[in-house]
Amino acid sequence: MKKRKKLYEGKAKIIYSTDDKNLVIQHFKDDATAFNNQKRATIEGKGILNNRISEHILSSLSEIGINNHLIKRLNMREQLVELVSIIPIEFVIRNIATGSLTKRLGIEEGTILDYPLIEYCLKNDKLGDPIISREHILNFKWLNTIELDLINEQCLRINDFLQGIFRGVGIKLVDFKVEFGKTKSNDKIILADEISPDTCRLWDHQTDKKLDKDRFRKNLGNVVESYQEIARRLGILHEQSNIRPIKFPKPIAVKIKKNK
Ligand code: TMP
Ligand code: ASP
Numbered sequence: 001m002k003k004r005k006k007l008y009e010g011k012a013k014i015i016y017s018t019d020d021k022n023l024v025i026q027h028f029k030d031d032a033t034a035f036n037n038q039k040r041a042t043i044e045g046k047g048i049l050n051n052r053i054s055e056h057i058l059s060s061l062s063e064i065g066i067n068n069h070l071i072k073r074l075n076m077r078e079q080l081v082e083l084v085s086i087i088p089i090e091f092v093i094r095n096i097a098t099g100s101l102t103k104r105l106g107i108e109e110g111t112i113l114d115y116p117l118i119e120y121c122l123k124n125d126k127l128g129d130p131i132i133s134r135e136h137i138l139n140f141k142w143l144n145t146i147e148l149d150l151i152n153e154q155c156l157r158i159n160d161f162l163q164g165i166f167r168g169v170g171i172k173l174v175d176f177k178v179e180f181g182k183t184k185s186n187d188k189i190i191l192a193d194e195i196s197p198d199t200c201r202l203w204d205h206q207t208d209k210k211l212d213k214d215r216f217r218k219n220l221g222n223v224v225e226s227y228q229e230i231a232r233r234l235g236i237l238h239e240q241s242n243i244r245p246i247k248f249p250k251p252i253a254v255k256i257k258k259n260k
Helices: 046-063 099-105 134-139 145-167 223-233
Strands: 006-009 013-017 023-028 031-034 039-042 070-073 078-082 084-086 089-096 112-122 171-183 189-192 200-204
Touching: 023 046, 046 070, 046 078, 046 145, 046 223, 084 189, 089 145, 112 134, 112 145, 134 145, 145 171, 145 189
Parallel strands: none
Antiparallel strands: 006 013, 013 023, 023 078, 031 039, 070 078, 084 171, 089 112, 089 171, 171 189, 171 200
């Protein structure tokens, strides 16, 4: 598939057109930003890891029937994806209180939520991605009730599935953000963008050590090493890397009794 012209450049990714009007190439950069672009850095190797991790997650999600834009990974930094018009809403799903939830509402850091909490933010950098309600989404016709209910249901299924995947490798899925789009070909709503340590909060199960973009946001260091750790635990980091791994405690070994 030939890469044609640059259609859009975001903070962490670039979208290129292809020969097929319904398909585009999503390129993962090493750039990282936080706090609405106020903090910036280039983290060598981050794009490669996010490309691989997001491919793994999105292809696993398609296996359980969560339709998404991923067609296939093309190379270290690029994926072929379906062209969508992105719905201008960030869907945040939370299992444990941290980040903006604790700041906004004074909920104690680390509070385990009784059930997953879905929040909506308007995707608008100029306004600082403000939190919005279901009523805003319906009133301003960003989505209708059927579409919003379908996306909410998908968010909960994605959360369930990802919690399981991560729990199995000793990681707590604290929260994450997803985006959906409407396909150019038939206006169908599908999951788009990426799911990676840039868009999730992932804590080591035993130590609560942060293994995600909060390491960059909070200047904790070892950003790329943490992303590598996620990839390694997911069993998708096979290539040799010259970045020295950091030592994290091993996940608890579970003894499985064999039926005789
Ligand atoms: P928050 O606690 O800062 O609102 O973040 C909630 C989740 O959304 C967290 O997993 C990080 C993710 N997120 C993004 O992917 N992009 C963003 O621009 C922001 C602010 C958060
Ligand atoms: N996407 C945010 C930014 O605008 C960063 C974040 O993930 O916190 O820079």
